[in-house]
Amino acid sequence: QIHLEESGGGVVRPGRSQRLSCAASGSEFRRSVMHWVRQAPGKGLEWVAAISYDGGHKYYGDPVKGRFTISRDNSKNTLFLQMNSLTVDDTAVYYCGRGLKDMSGPIDRWGQGTMVIFS
Amino acid sequence: QSALTQPPSASGSPGQSVTLSCTGTSSDVANYDSVSWYQLRPGKAPKLILYEVNKRPSGVPDRFSGSKSGNTASLTVSGLQAEDESDYYCSSYGANNKVLFGGGTKLTVL
Numbered sequence: 001q002i003h004l005e006e007s008g009g010g011v012v013r014p015g016r017s018q019r020l021s022c023a024a025s026g027s028e029f030r031r032s033v034m035h036w037v038r039q040a041p042g043k044g045l046e047w048v049a050a051i052s053y054d055g056g057h058k059y060y061g062d063p064v065k066g067r068f069t070i071s072r073d074n075s076k077n078t079l080f081l082q083m084n085s086l087t088v089d090d091t092a093v094y095y096c097g098r099g100l101k102d103m104s105g106p107i108d109r110w111g112q113g114t115m116v117i118f119s
Numbered sequence: 120q121s122a123l124t125q126p127p128s129a130s131g132s133p134g135q136s137v138t139l140s141c142t143g144t145s146s147d148v149a150n151y152d153s154v155s156w157y158q159l160r161p162g163k164a165p166k167l168i169l170y171e172v173n174k175r176p177s178g179v180p181d182r183f184s185g186s187k188s189g190n191t192a193s194l195t196v197s198g199l200q201a202e203d204e205s206d207y208y209c210s211s212y213g214a215n216n217k218v219l220f221g222g223g224t225k226l227t228v229l
Contacts, residue, residue, distance in 0.1 A: 035218065037165075045157070045165070045208050047218035059216040095165065104212035106155035106170035113164065 002028045002109050004096050009114030012086055022079040022096030022111055030074040033099030035107055036081045038092035048094070049081065050103060059103065063089070088118050123148065123209055123221035130227040131199045139224045141192040141209030147219050149190040153212035156185060156194045158205045159223070165208070169194060196226070204228045 008020040022034070036048040049070040050059045058070050069082040079096050093115050097107035124142040131137035141148065141156075148154060156169040167176050172192060173185040182197045192211070196203050209221040 037220075039159075044223040045159070045210075045220040047210075047220060050216075050218065057216075061217065097165075100170070103216055103218075104151060104153040106153075106167050106210070107157075107165075108167045108170070108176060110164040110166075 002026045002032070002098050004098065004109060004111035006094060006096050006111045006114035009094065009116045011117055011119050013119055014087055016086055017082070017084045018086060018116060020081040020083065020094055020096075020114060020116075022081075024077045024079065024098075026077075028098070029077045029079075033101075033103055033105070034070075034072060034079045035097045035099055036070060036079075036094060037097055037107070037110075038090075038094045039113075040089070040092040043092075046092075050099065051079070052103070057103075083116070086116075086118075090116060091118050092116060122213070122217075122219035123211060125207075125209060125221035125224045127222070128225045128227065130229055131196075132229045133199050133201065135199050136195060136197045137199060137226065139194045139196075139207055139209075139226065141194070141211075141221050143190050143192070143211050143213075143219065145190060147190075147211040147213035147217075148187065148192050150214075151212045152187070154185070154187055154192040155210045156183075157208045157210065159208060160205050168207075199228050201228050 003025040093113040098109040100108040157165040169185040
C-alpha cells in the first residue's frame with residue numbers, strides 16, 4: 001500500500017512563497033493521480049489541485065489557480081505544491097492524497113498533513 | 120461557502136441509524152456517480168469510507184451505506200457506535216475536472 005508523508009509547511013509571511021512536498025512509498029505512485037487538499041482552521045476540506053500520473057495534466061481549484069503549481073517527480077516518488085503570492089486565506093493543513101483510478105475517482109490514501117500558518 | 124451542502128451537525132443514540140445528506144447540483148452530484156464520503160478525526164488523516172456512491176473500501180464496516188437521488192447523496196450509519204463520532208465530508212467530481220467537497224457534518228453519538 002502506498003504511504004504518503006507531507007513536508008515543507010511552516011510559518012510564512014503574506015506575499016511570500018512556500019513549496020510543499022509529499023514523499024510516497026512504493027511503485028504505485030507513478031501510476032496514480034495525485035491530489036492536494038487543504039483544511040483551514042475551523043473549516044471544511046477544500047480541494048486544491050490534482051495531477052495526472054505522468055504530470056501531463058494539471059487541474060486547480062479556483063482559489064489557487066494562477067498562484068499554485070502542482071508537479072511531480074516520478075523518479076523520486078515525490079509530489080510538490082509550489083505556492084506563490086500567499087495570503088492569510090491560505091492558512092491550512094495541506095494533505096496530499098492518492099486518487100484511485102482517474103481524476104473522477106476517490107482519494108483512497110492520505111498523508112497526515114503539513115501545516116502552513118502565517119506570522 | 121462550500122461547493123456541496125451538508126448540514127453542520129447530526130446526532131443519534133447508540134444502536135440507532137442516522138443519515139447525513141450532501142446536496143450538489145446537476146453539474147456534479149446529479150451528473151456523476153463519483154460521490155465519496157470521508158471520515159475526519161482531529162489530528163488524523165482523512166479516511167475514505169464510501170466511494171462511487173455506495174462502495175465500501177476494504178475494512179469499512181457494512182454499517183456504512185450510501186445512496187443518491189438527483190443532486191443529493193446520502194450516507195447512512197446503521198447501528199451507531201461511539202467510535203462513529205467524527206466529522207464526515209462528502210465529495211463529488213464536477214464539471215471542468217474539479218473536485219468538490221462539502222462543508223462537513225459533525226456526527227455526535229449521544
